[in-house]
Amino acid sequence: MTISFTVNGDAHQVIDQLEMPLLWYLRDHADLKGTKFGCGIGQCGACTVHLDGYAVRSCSITLQMLDGKDIKTIEGLSNKLEKAVQTAWKKVDVPQCGYCQSGQIMAASALLSQNPNPSDEEINKAMTNICRCGTYVRIRKAIHEAADLAYEVG
Ligand code: FES
Ligand code: FES
Numbered sequence: 001m002t003i004s005f006t007v008n009g010d011a012h013q014v015i016d017q018l019e020m021p022l023l024w025y026l027r028d029h030a031d032l033k034g035t036k037f038g039c040g041i042g043q044c045g046a047c048t049v050h051l052d053g054y055a056v057r058s059c060s061i062t063l064q065m066l067d068g069k070d071i072k073t074i075e076g077l078s079n080k081l082e083k084a085v086q087t088a089w090k091k092v093d094v095p096q097c098g099y100c101q102s103g104q105i106m107a108a109s110a111l112l113s114q115n116p117n118p119s120d121e122e123i124n125k126a127m128t129n130i131c132r133c134g135t136y137v138r139i140r141k142a143i144h145e146a147a148d149l150a151y152e153v154g
Contacts, residue, residue: 005066008076018064023047025063026073034074034102045129048103049073055110074102077109084150085109092142096133103129108143116151
């Protein structure tokens, strides 16, 4: 069985080890190290990527689930909204240790693509990624800033 999918627009095909979690594939086979391993059991969100535009935890998705799907990782962020999120993250100076932030940015950009102007409550509900450094207040602030940058200016 051949599984075909894209990662950041590039075509990938796999024929074996189909039980492998996508996170392992990204880091060890596609050499995309921006997606982080945290818990490995779908709890922390460090491994968040986009699957057909939605935030998913790549440690909990296996290759056999990916046929025909489009995956985007932190390395593939490129559109106006995604750049606005990155700019806002820098402007607000969100990261502390930084380990969770790839996943946070992926979750935030997926949220904003589905809800251009989320309330604090909607952010809290959507952003379930864990940050052991406790940057949640700055993450919320950066999401509002990114919404302004992406949708209200220019
Ligand atoms: S490493 Fe995937 S959710 Fe924690
Ligand atoms: S910035 Fe350190 S875990 Fe989030």
